[in-house]
Amino acid sequence: MAEETGTIEEIQLVVFSLGREEFAVEVTQVREIMRMEEITRMPKSPSFVEGIINLRGQIIAVIDLAKRLNLDSGERTAETRIMVVEAEEIRVGMIVDAVSEVLRVAGDAIEGTPTVAAEASVAYLRGVVKQDSRLIILLDLTKVLSLEEISRLNF
């Protein structure tokens, strides 16, 4: 990883869990976090697209993030949340098992792609954050929500 020069910026991350792993996205990309609600099924869509919801008059897609990352889908519990994120003008709700905290880390605390993370999801990583004994995977939302890739999928 390239050496950071100059002042090190602090970034804030929203940490959430999927299965046994912890993930994070930058707080600036999170629009809101809401409880599960009824989702209208979207036929003919990739399997990770759960459907669409009405977010105060705007229709947005909701995806099952676990499926998108090829992880096992967790049970829907009282902790399950829809995290509405925005990247490159695309606003999407992501179903996550639980949202735990907002974490403040120094920019240089983010390390490059590790070998330990779930291999299937390596393509969507921006880096990992090591905090005490925790390993938090920072997602690259642009890749998670990549239209090019989605339209390539045969569904």
Added chain:
Amino acid sequence: MDMDVSQYKDLFINEAQEHLEALNQAMVDLEKDPGNPDVLTEIFRSAHTLKGMSATMGFDQLTELSHEMENVLDGLRSGDIEVGTDIVDLLFSCFDMLGSIVSGIAHESGKTVDTKPLIEALRAVYGGSSVSEPIKTKARKAKPPEPASREEQAEPPEEAGEGEDESGAEKTLRLKITLDQDCVLKSVRVFMIFKKLSQIGKVINSRPSIDDLEDENFERSFEVFFSTSESLNAVRKALMTIAEVQGVEVLAYEEGEEEVESQTVETGAQAFEKAETEQPVGDAAAGAAPVRTQSVRVNISRLDNLMNLIGELVINRTRLQEISTSHNIPELKEALAQTVRLTADLQDEVMKTRMVPVEHIFNRFPRMVRDLAKNRAKEVDFSIEGKDIELDRTILDEISDPLMHLLRNAVDHGIDSPEDRETRGKPRRGSIRLVARRDRNYVSIEVCDDGQGVDAEKIFDLAASKGIIGREERRALGGEDVLRLLSTPGFSSAKEVSGVSGRGVGLDVVKNKVESLGGMLFMQSIKGEGTTFAMKLPLTLAIIQALLVNVEEEIYAIPLGVVVETAVISPHEIKSVSDQEVIFLRDETLPLVRLPRLLGETRENGHEAFPVVVVEVAMRNVAIAVDDLMGQQEIVITSLDRFLKVIRGFGGATILGTGEVALILDIPSLLA
């Protein structure tokens, strides 16, 4: 008076593009009628305005090119230069160059273009020396080339005497500045005027206030209280170099007493007060011109927001209506009836604000058709009818490309060559008409050519040879099948695809676009006599009548525009013809499509009777089986974002009275 030019950039770009459009349009007219002085004056005026605007904004390339262009135009007007195809082509390429510079500015691309060859060509035409030093904006400000017409109207002779004051002494002037009647972006003009004034003196005050002036809260003229050491003539001249300034009048004139400047100001202020009482007279003089309709430019996104809000209001209203029905409260019902009426009116008004005359996109077609005809060695008279007809802005934007395609088709494949036409006893010049007309809740846009027409038999043969239709089917085809075949993806009857358009190439795209907007495409063609394509489009997009149906516990909306009828079918009524399920309805055999299956469900058929919705797609009726019919409702279309648009088959979504989301089915693309 600190105003920043950059905040006017958008205004500038808008206006520059309008002027370029006007130039293109007028040039096409001029080519048809070379001697018409009105058209020339119009061209000159637009070019001059463009130059002035560009100079103020500091876009030197634009200024220089439009200046050189103006010289040629001047030659055309004086008759020194004759209007010929080469000149017209040259000017068109200037317009194109100006256009690309403007869009470069708009996108801040930083791309530079080389205007030199064009400038050389222009100079060669009017005989300007090509070695003369490049004209700089500043150099021209001193002695601007003034169009004759402007001088006539702008400098009334009786005022000439006023200018004989000594320059050098500081004095205070009250100026009345009048803008051209058709000045479009007055705030830009105001900015230019103040900028100019501040170069030669000091602006003390204005009436209306500078804020009001910037907001265009004035008619055509305003007053400026101004101190300067320049002569009156110099001031007037300086202001008259600004385009679209129609006149400058000195209303009051005070020789400045150097020692007490404040007193001068007071005098000036008194003069202002006095002017207040005089105003009606002054206005009456200025108001000789017809009063222009009051209008405001609004960003389209504001209108979209407004539309969305109304949409939510309609949804809420529906929700209230549902509550009132289930609780049966007479007072609520009464109040709701009012609300229903009000929201309908509101909806109507907002809808109207979104309507734009088709002229908006039609204006660029004459130039396109002319260029294309020239390129294809065809002779074409192009005419436009009904350019005042209005359509929703979004629909209009969407049909621009399809329309361009139809016009290209008409020039390329519709109109026959002049020689062929003569042998067939037709006039050498072909005609293409672009017609818009209002037909109740629809607008019909037609492209008619008097060319060779479509040879239906050839189309059928080609389709058969390509395996699109079977030999049996070939015999049963009639005229109404031509369009269906032509708009089969990939079908082309053009012997060689010209690179511009092949008849049929892309016609499927046109058709799909029109249908996705809730419209229909028709074609009528007589061999040897010509072809007409007609688009039938809804006036507005945002709110439509739809039939709600239920499939697998989910609600879907089918736009009522495609629905022919509904019926209930028993399983025993279903027949099978070569693996395709069909039903008989009123002596008609209809293919039966099961919506659950269409939507990717794999459920087995039930044994009970089920409802079908008969829809018309590609001029054929298809019966669509659903689980349940839920009735007809007015729905508000919310478009799907880029993420969801990847998934085909849906024209948007709508929020129902219950807050639930229902997808709107795009039947043509679902059945494609």
